Amino acid sequence: MKPSVRPLSWYAWSICALLACALSAGAQSAGDSPLEALRAAIEQAREAQVDALAPTSFEAALREYEVAMRDAERGRNPERIRKRVDAGMALLDKADAAARSARQVLSGVIRTRDEALSAQAPRYAPEEWARAAAKFRDAMLQIERNNIQNAQRRAAEAEVLLRQVELTAIKTATLDEARALIAQAEAARVERVAPRSLNAARRYLARAEQEIQRNRYDLSVPEELAAQASYEARHALEIARVIERVSRNKDAGLEALILEWEAPVKDIAAEMNVPARFDQGLLVPLGEMLEYARQQRQELVRLRQELEDRNGQIEALNAEVQRLESRLGGVSEERLALQRRVIAQERLRANVAAVESAFTSTEARVYRQGDDVV
Numbered sequence: 001m002k003p004s005v006r007p008l009s010w011y012a013w014s015i016c017a018l019l020a021c022a023l024s025a026g027a028q029s030a031g032d033s034p035l036e037a038l039r040a041a042i043e044q045a046r047e048a049q050v051d052a053l054a055p056t057s058f059e060a061a062l063r064e065y066e067v068a069m070r071d072a073e074r075g076r077n078p079e080r081i082r083k084r085v086d087a088g089m090a091l092l093d094k095a096d097a098a099a100r101s102a103r104q105v106l107s108g109v110i111r112t113r114d115e116a117l118s119a120q121a122p123r124y125a126p127e128e129w130a131r132a133a134a135k136f137r138d139a140m141l142q143i144e145r146n147n148i149q150n151a152q153r154r155a156a157e158a159e160v161l162l163r164q165v166e167l168t169a170i171k172t173a174t175l176d177e178a179r180a181l182i183a184q185a186e187a188a189r190v191e192r193v194a195p196r197s198l199n200a201a202r203r204y205l206a207r208a209e210q211e212i213q214r215n216r217y218d219l220s221v222p223e224e225l226a227a228q229a230s231y232e233a234r235h236a237l238e239i240a241r242v243i244e245r246v247s248r249n250k251d252a253g254l255e256a257l258i259l260e261w262e263a264p265v266k267d268i269a270a271e272m273n274v275p276a277r278f279d280q281g282l283l284v285p286l287g288e289m290l291e292y293a294r295q296q297r298q299e300l301v302r303l304r305q306e307l308e309d310r311n312g313q314i315e316a317l318n319a320e321v322q323r324l325e326s327r328l329g330g331v332s333e334e335r336l337a338l339q340r341r342v343i344a345q346e347r348l349r350a351n352v353a354a355v356e357s358a359f360t361s362t363e364a365r366v367y368r369q370g371d372d373v374v
Contacts, residue, residue, distance in 0.1 A: 034085040035072060038065050041092050050095050053102040053110070055137055056144050057095035064088035102143045102151075109139065109155040109162070116166040124169035124176075132161035170216050171209060178205050178226045181233035190240040197236035204229035265289075299365045303352070310349050317342045 042058075042065055045051065051058045068084035071077075103110060113136055121129045135158035142151035182201050185191075191198050208225035246253040262278050269276035269285055272292050276285040321338045355364075 034082060035065075035068055038068070038085045038088045038092075041089065045092055045095060048096075048099070049110075050092075050099045052113070052136070053140055054095035054098035054144055055140055057091050057098060061088045061091035061095060064091060098140075098144045102140055105143065105148060106139060106151060106155045109136065109159045112159050112162045112166070116162045116169065119166045119169040120173065121162075121165045121169040124172040125165050128161070128165040128168055132158060132165045135161055167212070167216055170219070171212055174212060174219055174222050175205060175208055175226050175229075178208070178229035178233065181230050181237070185233050185236050185240075188237065188240060190236045193243045194236040194239040197232050197239060201229045201232035201236060204232060296365070303365075307349065307352060310345065310352070314342060314345045314349065317345065 038061075042062060045058060045061075064084050064087045068081050068088065071081050071084065116129070116132070121132075135154060139151050139155040139158050142148075142154060178201065182198070182205060185194075185198050185201070204225045208222040208229060211222040211225065212219070242257065246257055261282065262276075265278075265282060265285055266276045269289055272289055274285070274288050274292050276289075278285065317338060321342060324338065
C-alpha cells in the first residue's frame, strides 16, 4: 500500500505553524497566520456590533478561536487548528449575515440601544441596563433563528426598556451631584437652620428634572439648573457650619463672625478709596462701594465712546490725506499739516488706550483734557 501523499501547501502550513509556536511560546505569529486573521476578523465584527446583533453565532466563533489558541499553545496538529479557524470564519460569516438582517428589520431598537450606550447607561443605571440588554438579546436571538415576528415583538419590549434606561442615565449623569449634596444637607439636618437655601436647591433640582423629562437631548438648561441646585445645597451646608461654629461660643463667636465679614469689605473699600465705617452696619459701606462702582462703569462707557469718536476722526483725517494726495499728486504744506494732525491724533489715542489699560475701572478714571491725558 502506497503511503498517502499530502500536497506541498499542507507541509508549508505545518512548518509555518510549528515555527510560529516555537517563536512565540505557543502563540501564533502576528500578521498573516490564519489564527491571527480569525482574531482580527473577530475584533472587526465586535467593532461593528455583530456580537450584540448576532450573539449566538458570534459567541460560537469566539469559542472556536479560543480552542484554536489553546491547541496552538500546546503545539497540537496544525490541521486541527486550521479546521477550528475555518469553522470560526464560517460562524463569523453567519453572524454577519444575521447582523445585516437585524439592521434591516430592527433598525429602530438598534438605534435606541446606541443612544442608551451614548448616555453611558451601563455605568449610570447598571441594573436597568442589564434588564434592557437581556430583552434586546432575546430579540436578536429570534433574528438568528429567522423568526421575524417574535423578534419584532421582543424588540418593541426592549425599546421601551432602553428608552427608560437612557432617560435614567441622563438624569443620573446630570443631577447626581446635586442630589448627593441635597441628601448630605438633609442628613445633616440643615433644614433647621437654613431652610430657605435648602428649599431653593430642591426647587432647582425639580426644575432640572422636568427639563430633562421634556427634552432629554438638550441639556443646556438642566445643567445650569443642576449647577444652581448644587450651589444652593453647598450654601445651605455652609450656613449651617457657620451657625454651628457660632453657637459653640455664642457671644464671642458672633462678634468674631461679624469682624470676619467686615474684613474683606474693608479691603475692597480701601482699593476703591472709599471710607468703610461699620458703626451703622455693613449695608452703608456696601452701598457706597456699589455707587462708586456704578460711577466707574459709567465713566468707562463714556471713555470708550470718546475713543470711538477719536478713531472716527482719525479715519476721516486719513481719508482727507488720501484725497489731497490724489488731487495734488505730491507733497504739499497742506498734506504735511494734515499728516502731523493725524500723527498727533494717533499718539493721543494710543496714550488714552495705554493709560486706560494700566488701571482697572476701580483704580482710575482716564479722560482727555485738551491734548493731554489725565
